[in-house]
Amino acid sequence: MMSAVDMEVGKTGTIVSVSGGSRVKGRLSSLGLYPGVSVTKISSTFQRGPVTLLRGQSQVAIGYGQALKVLVEVGN
Amino acid sequence: MRRKIVLMGNPNVGKSVVFSHLTGVQVVVANYPGTTVDFSLGPMKIGEETVDLIDAPGTYSIYNDSPAERVASDVMKEADVVVNVVDATNLERNLYLTCELLDEGIPMIVVANLTDEAERKGITIDFEQLAERLGVPVVPAVALAGRGMKELVSSIADARPGQCERRTADARWQEVGRIVTAVQSIVHRHQTIGERIQDACLRPLIGLPVAGLIVAVACGFVITVGQFMEELLKLLVFGSWYGDLMMWLSGLMGGSGFAHDLLIGRMFDGELCFEESFGVLTTGVFVEFGIVLPFLVAFYFVLGLLEDLGFMPRLAVLMDKFMHRLGLHGYAIVPMVLGFGCNVPATMSARNLESRRERFITCTLVSIAIPCMAQLALIVGLVGQHGMGYLAVVFATLFSLWVILGLLIDRFTTGFTPSMILEIPPLRVPTAKALGKKMWMRTTGFLIHATPWILGGIAFINSLYLLGVIDLMAKLFAPVITGLMGLPDSAISSILVGFLRKDVAVAMLEPLGLTAVQLVVGCTVLAVYFPCAATFTVLARELGPRDMARAAVIMLGTAVLTGTMLNLFTGWMAPWVLAAAIMVVTLVVASIMGGASERRELNVTVDGE
Numbered sequence: 221m222m223s224a225v226d227m228e229v230g231k232t233g234t235i236v237s238v239s240g241g242s243r244v245k246g247r248l249s250s251l252g253l254y255p256g257v258s259v260t261k262i263s264s265t266f267q268r269g270p271v272t273l274l275r276g277q278s279q280v281a282i283g284y285g286q287a288l289k290v291l292v293e294v295g296n
Numbered sequence: 297m298r299r300k301i302v303l304m305g306n307p308n309v310g311k312s313v314v315f316s317h318l319t320g321v322q323v324v325v326a327n328y329p330g331t332t333v334d335f336s337l338g339p340m341k342i343g344e345e346t347v348d349l350i351d352a353p354g355t356y357s358i359y360n361d362s363p364a365e366r367v368a369s370d371v372m373k374e375a376d377v378v379v380n381v382v383d384a385t386n387l388e389r390n391l392y393l394t395c396e397l398l399d400e401g402i403p404m405i406v407v408a409n410l411t412d413e414a415e416r417k418g419i420t421i422d423f424e425q426l427a428e429r430l431g432v433p434v435v436p437a438v439a440l441a442g443r444g445m446k447e448l449v450s451s452i453a454d455a456r457p458g459q460c461e462r463r464t465a466d467a468r469w470q471e472v473g474r475i476v477t478a479v480q481s482i483v484h485r486h487q488t489i490g491e492r493i494q495d496a497c498l499r500p501l502i503g504l505p506v507a508g509l510i511v512a513v514a515c516g517f518v519i520t521v522g523q524f525m526e527e528l529l530k531l532l533v534f535g536s537w538y539g540d541l542m543m544w545l546s547g548l549m550g551g552s553g554f555a556h557d558l559l560i561g562r563m564f565d566g567e568l569c570f571e572e573s574f575g576v577l578t579t580g581v582f583v584e585f586g587i588v589l590p591f592l593v594a595f596y597f598v599l600g601l602l603e604d605l606g607f608m609p610r611l612a613v614l615m616d617k618f619m620h621r622l623g624l625h626g627y628a629i630v631p632m633v634l635g636f637g638c639n640v641p642a643t644m645s646a647r648n649l650e651s652r653r654e655r656f657i658t659c660t661l662v663s664i665a666i667p668c669m670a671q672l673a674l675i676v677g678l679v680g681q682h683g684m685g686y687l688a689v690v691f692a693t694l695f696s697l698w699v700i701l702g703l704l705i706d707r708f709t710t711g712f713t714p715s716m717i718l719e720i721p722p723l724r725v726p727t728a729k730a731l732g733k734k735m736w737m738r739t740t741g742f743l744i745h746a747t748p749w750i751l752g753g754i755a756f757i758n759s760l761y762l763l764g765v766i767d768l769m770a771k772l773f774a775p776v777i778t779g780l781m782g783l784p785d786s787a788i789s790s791i792l793v794g795f796l797r798k799d800v801a802v803a804m805l806e807p808l809g810l811t812a813v814q815l816v817v818g819c820t821v822l823a824v825y826f827p828c829a830a831t832f833t834v835l836a837r838e839l840g841p842r843d844m845a846r847a848a849v850i851m852l853g854t855a856v857l858t859g860t861m862l863n864l865f866t867g868w869m870a871p872w873v874l875a876a877a878i879m880v881v882t883l884v885v886a887s888i889m890g891g892a893s894e895r896r897e898l899n900v901t902v903d904g905e
Contacts, residue, residue, distance in 0.1 A: 250468075251389065
């Protein structure tokens with residue numbers, strides 16, 4: 221299990237947990253990012269920039285601070 | 297009372313395109329009471345009946361609490377019929393909102409937009425079964441091509457409350473998952489070249505140069521087209537019939553007196569000058585229609601194009617890291633870029649930022665450190681004569697102010713900026729019709745909302761001038777301007793003109809025979825010390841009196857400090873050396889302070905759990 225920040229670009233994994241304020245969690249959930257869904261990491265920006273995840277057909281960019289708190293289980 | 301039909305949907309699903317298809321030209325952009333969020337309203341014909349069609353702000357959920365999403369749910373509560381626009385290429389995520397809307401029990405129909413794109417992506421949807429499962433009519437559409445719009449209008453009569461009856465987010469997602477599995481099939485295909493390019497644009501090494509190039513081309517376009525239209529208006533309107541009309545009016549009013557000076561302004565050798573007369577009908581009208589409008593129209597065109605293309609969210613992602621150091625989201629880059637065109641729309645676009653704190657930082661930075669096109673052109677012309685080194689000093693100083701002030705204001709403003717969470721829509725080819733309608737709505741919106749403020753602002757400053765308040769201020773500030781900044785007495789009038797027009801103020805420095813150092817000081821101080829009348833009035837409206845006063849103190853303080861420092865240092869060393877020194881100091885300060893603010897932010901978010 222690792223954070224979305226540590227995930228390798230191009231890898232797919234399942235979200236295990238999302239922590240943070242209820243507002244942020246609500247926002248992520250309404251965008252389809254909640255525990256149990258499968259996501260693929262599309263890009264990360266060097267120097268603690270945002271991380272982009274692909275979920276279904278949509279891409280969501282998440283700021284570094286929050287991306288640290290999205291934990292993902294990456295399969296082999 | 298007309299019935300209200302409200303368009304609801306996620307951002308970037310083509311809701312506005314549906315809206316512009318269904319309404320005519322009598323569309324108004326209204327400000328939702330008590331907020332800074334806009335929504336559009338227009339009349340629509342259903343057979344004999346005329347109804348009000350409302351385009352609510354895009355939202356992912358009606359329970360989120362960003363300003364735009366709150367407005368969306370408030371607007372929805374007043375609806376007689378909800379038209380839920382969903383993106384057929386992304387059914388699952390879109391149906392989540394649908395499910396929430398169904399639970400409100402308002403008669404509803406669903407429009408599945410972008411069905412052509414879905415087909416190209418290998419997605420097939422059984423719309424009949426979808427309608428059955430949701431319990432409301434589903435109309436497949438390609439809004440850009442106008443397909444499905446007639447069917448949409450005729451099925452509004454069939455709108456009815458549907459069913460979902462799932463009360464928690466998890467349960468809704470499960471229900472959506474079941475529906476999608478049943479009605480949608482996807483033929484797997486390989487990534488197309490277009491998609492590869494899209495993904496590459498999010499990576500800094502490729503994305504940043506591409507973004508830089510796009511911004512540079514956009515700015516170039518706005519300057520060229522703006523200046524062209526400005527010249528055209530001078531030739532066809534202000535230099536001809538409007539000028540004659542004003543001269544005639546001036547004669548009618550006897551050529552002098554308070555009312556004459558307020559409306560027409562001061563005459564120069566019996567001639568009026570649109571730049572410097574300062575009358576409400578002369579300079580006031582000229583500033584708004586002759587200067588701001590041409591650049592604004594050019595700007596709205598480029599902005600609409602970049603928005604419809606899907607470029608803005610990508611720029612925001614690339615800049616997020618950097619903007620976060622200034623206490624801002626990546627998305628705050630949008631007003632910053634706009635500011636180079638004209639500070640007025642830049643200030644207005646800051647209202648899309650979520651918190652008051654972000655709006656304050658953004659607006660203050662735009663008015664201090666981002667000179668508009670008209671002003672930039674004159675600074676380059678004037679300071680550039682003395683060598684590129686001096687120009688480098690001016691720009692290095694402005695950049696330094698942008699960074700250091702951003703860090704300082706961030707440090708001393710309460711609250712913190714949450715992490716960015718932003719959907720990146722696919723790149724799409726903009727269409728002329730949607731773009732045209734958007735430009736039209738924005739331009740008329742600007743004219744309706746900003747005209748009274750700009751004219752009022754000019755009348756206010758002009759009456760201060762007429763009552764001698766400005767002269768008094770000139771005497772009061774003379775020690776600062778001549779003593780600390782080393783500018784001659786004659787430059788004071790130029791600085792006062794800067795309250796009205798920044799570019800004219802810069803131009804007024806030209807005949808004064810200033811030294812290179814004085815020009816550097818003068819141009820920089822003019823850029824920094826206060827926004828022009830048009831920006832000031834919009835700024836005051838967006839920020840409110842208290843934040844405006846705070847911003848004004850920051851601006852004036854910064855101007856005096858910067859002017860004094862530049863006066864001291866520019867004489868001492870070669871301009872290139874100074875410019876380089878400013879950049880080095882800025883980067884050092886930024887890395888020390890930025891690191892601290894980042895640690896603070898990460899701590900805050902961890903504590904917030």
